[in-house]
Amino acid sequence: MGENRRILHIIWSGTTGGIESQVNQLCRAQTLEASTTPELLICKLEKPEDLMDGFRNAPFPIHFARFTSGMDFRPGKYRFLVRLFRRFDILHMHAYNPVVAWAAKTSQKRIVFTIHGNFGFGRRRRQTEYMIDRLLRRFLNSHADYITFNSGFSRQVSFDRYGLDGTTCSVISNGVLFNELIGEPEPEDEETARCLQGKFVIGVVARFVEVKRIERLLSVFASFLEGRDSAL
Helix, strand or coil, X not given: CCCCEEEEXXXXXXXXXXXXXXXXXXXXXXXXXXXEEEEEEEEECCCHHHCCHHHCCCCCCEEXXXXXXXXXXXXXXXXXXXXXXXXCCEEEECCCCHHHHHHHHHHCCEEEEEECCCCCCCCCCCHHHHHHHHHHHHHHHHCCCEEEECCHHHHHHHHHHHCCXXXXXXXXXXXXXXXXXXXXXXXXXXXXXXXXXXXXXXXXXXXXXXXXXXXXXXXXXXXXXXXXXXXX
């Protein structure tokens, strides 16, 4: 039998979001593998009822660091994290926080860091975010054993922003656990089916929030639509 690796996934929030959903899917997939035993650390969760549905009754243990903010530098948090991290073979970080990164480095465990593309585009960035970028650049280049990106675009932006020329890294696209897609899709209503008949249909799945830049999609689709029988 092969070696079983204990993996701790580390996210900042446990509420509904793309990163949280993706990590939930990854943890569930790893529970099906005999060679991996995943667990999850949620650093900040304001109220238990905010926990994402996918994490309720999860088939893997969940730990809570109970940070009050990203600038929560209480020594007790650091000591708790070091003790927790030393129980695992691999720490898979999906977000950056200075205290979490310091504890990960101190634990001397192998570190995987996934960059999910949350670069703060479309808004004015705060001064503290530039400071965090400098710390993250140093951490990725000096302490991360492996770096993954969710897209080629995320990889390019990360190389431009953080350097990373001497790092070991790869692009791993987001996946979906098909065995969790339960039930049949709802049938289209007749009006929708009639409108889409014979058209080239483009679908998008996203929250309607500013950071998703839906207006860009609409602008590009308007240009794409010229001369084509298409629908969005």
